[in-house]
Amino acid sequence: MGDVQASRPLALPEQEIASLARSLEEAPPQAILAWALDRFPGRLALACSFQAEDVALIDMAAAAGKLAAVTVFYLDTGLHFPETYATCRRVAEYYGIEPVAVRPDLALDEQAARYGPRLWEREPDLCCRLRKVEPLRRFLQGFDAWVTGIRREQTPQRARTAVVEADHRFGLVKVNPLARWTRSQLWDYVLRRGVPYNPLHDRGYPSIGCAPCTRPVAPGEDPRAGRWAGFDKTECGLHA
Known part of the structure; x- marks a missing residue:
């Protein structure tokens, strides 16, 4: 199961993608998202982890x-916090949608039988690949573009994220409407609009992933310090 680049052609020429990134750089997130919704109707997927960014x-x-x-989907690893699943239900009811659950080929017990118990404690990269990256790759084959909630200030690896970019890993146009937003701008929008959000955000979890690999962040710590604590790992592989 190699992590190879997607071979299918992008829905837009790379020169056009680069031009769009420049022209939309200063646009508000709503305008960037509106462009994607108009450009790829029925062929656009929105990745939702039920964190504040995605629900916004x-x-x-x-x-x-x-x-x-747009098709709203989430990666159901089987390892999310109960609060995350509860937020999924709240979001579905609030907006009248049915987010698509994208699941791995292997159930947790099947993964344990093949790779050993609690793989995330020994090989978190492999666990993320099995439960997130490969399921996402299969799912996105039915789309031309996907929307994510990543922001430049979240990690050094995301600092150069373009608002529109070519995603060669999955063979799609990738749209990141919130790339320029700060955490303050995000939460101003969420609270002003009454957007339903994961209550773990109020309990010291600025970034929320699978329960076994996420802990609260202490005051002064990096917002991503609670993800894969004890490992030299800050990304699950979806946004490499």
């Missing part, structure tokens, strides 16, 4: 009256 994007699409143009 769902709210923007709903406010524009264009939720029907």
Whole structure:
């Protein structure tokens, strides 16, 4: 199961993608998202981890009256916090949508039988690949573009994220409407709009992943310090 680049052609020429990134760089997230919704109707997927960023994007699409143009999905690893699953249900009810659950080929007991118990404690990269990266790769084959909630200030690896970019790993156009937003801008939007969000954000979890690999962050720590604590790892592999 190699992590190879996707071979299918992008839905837009790379020169056009680069031009769009420049022209939309100063645009507000709502305008960037609106462009994607209009450009790829029915062929656009929105990745939702039920963190504040992703639900804010769902709210923007709903406010524009264009939720029907995008498929909202989440990677159901089977290891999420109960609060995350509860937030999924709240978001579904609030916006009248049914987020698509994208699941791994292996159930947790099957993964344990093949790779040993609690793989995330020994080989978190492999666990992420099995439960996130490969399921996402298969799912995205049915789309031309995907929308993510990543922001430049989240990690050094994301600092150069373009608002529109070529995602060669998955063979899609990748749209990142919130790339320029700060945490303060995000939460101003969420609270002002009454966007439903994961209650773990109020309990010291600025970044929320699978329960076994996420801990609260102490005051003064990096916001991503709670992810894969004890490992030299800050990304699950979706946004490498």
